[in-house]
Amino acid sequence: MPTPPPSWFERDPLELAPLLLGGVLRRADASGAVALRVTEVEAYRGADDPGAHTFRGKTRRNATMFGPGGHVYCYFTYGMHHAVNIVAGPEGSGWGVLVRAGEVVEGRALALERRSARRASAPAGELARGPGNVAQALGATLADDGAPLADATAAPADRGSWSFEPATAVPAHVTGPRVGVSGPGGDASAHPWRYWMPGEPSVSAYRAAAPRRRG
DNA sequence: CGGTCGATAGTCT
């Protein structure tokens, strides 16, 4: 199955998120291709979602999320990590789905090389567990922000070519509070917007929002 | 195992 048209992605992230599970996200560039079977995602719902980057409107960083669905929103955070999202909803909505984890199904050697290059010690057994590691395994950087998900795209030299192939059937999954989201957006009962496939070794461990450090 | 904490810089108030 090829990458669906943008219209397929242009729905509520609460609906799109589970549809992404089990699908294969792939990024290719001059050094090769890495693809992963998505096992964990989180929905972010714009103006209705205090936990979303887009909650307070459009800025330079989140502009891509306000664009049409079916594109990659990539941002940089904590001074060292990138994260990959798939833009959802209609243009102007500011909706998206964060890709938190996946099983590497293509380009394992390249993914391993990328992780090894960025740390002193040996990488963990799972190459794409956690959003920072997903971006690292895929080789995604800020240059990928705004890239379209499409087959056979001619990407600029500094950016990868992205595609996404949905699963033929939505796999069994569960939901829970999002990781690292503080305030009302992290509330378990009102925003159980993390979706994952139980039993998958690539799924990241739950972490509550970092408590404020005083001192 | 689980908790605690430093690294490190872009973004927004």
Add this chain to the structure above:
DNA sequence: GACTATCGACCGG
């Protein structure tokens, strides 16, 4: 100036 959609080392049990 505070916070961050994080990661992994380190330490105690």
